[in-house]
Amino acid sequence: MQLLQGKMTGRKYDTNELVRALGPLGFSIGGNWDYAGGSFDCALNDEQTVWLRLPFRAVNGTFDADSAETVLIQLERPYVLKHQYQTGNDPSADAQLFGSLVNQFQSPTDKDASLQEEELNLARAKLDEAEAKLDTNK
Numbered sequence: 001m002q003l004l005q006g007k008m009t010g011r012k013y014d015t016n017e018l019v020r021a022l023g024p025l026g027f028s029i030g031g032n033w034d035y036a037g038g039s040f041d042c043a044l045n046d047e048q049t050v051w052l053r054l055p056f057r058a059v060n061g062t063f064d065a066d067s068a069e070t071v072l073i074q075l076e077r078p079y080v081l082k083h084q085y086q087t088g089n090d091p092s093a094d095a096q097l098f099g100s101l102v103n104q105f106q107s108p109t110d111k112d113a114s115l116q117e118e119e120l121n122l123a124r125a126k127l128d129e130a131e132a133k134l135d136t137n138k
Helices: 015-025 117-136
Strands: 012-014 037-043 050-058 072-075 079-082
Touching: 012 015, 015 037, 015 117, 050 117, 079 117
Parallel strands: none
Antiparallel strands: 012 072, 037 050, 050 072, 050 079
């Protein structure tokens, strides 16, 4: 995981505003949300192993990703992370029955894999794009 400097950090938005602005850029509310907050996540590669995450916390009330209700949220410091997955056959599968299957629901073998410079550059470019989009929506 690599923290990024972003000018959105500390800014407050309503959730619907962020969904409308960031959705077309590939961001969605990540599945790791709870009622205190969550994050807008964007995959930076086709394999969906490198992610730009814009974490937020609820300022007034509680956040519920399944609700249409608007909540005021405050963005926290963005970061980029990389998940590394096992490739090939699942060694835990029974070789006689399932030897050729790959576990599509596997957990990452490394949830905080090292990032390459090009991946950091992709994250910085996507963050700049998101910040520019939010600046024009003001």
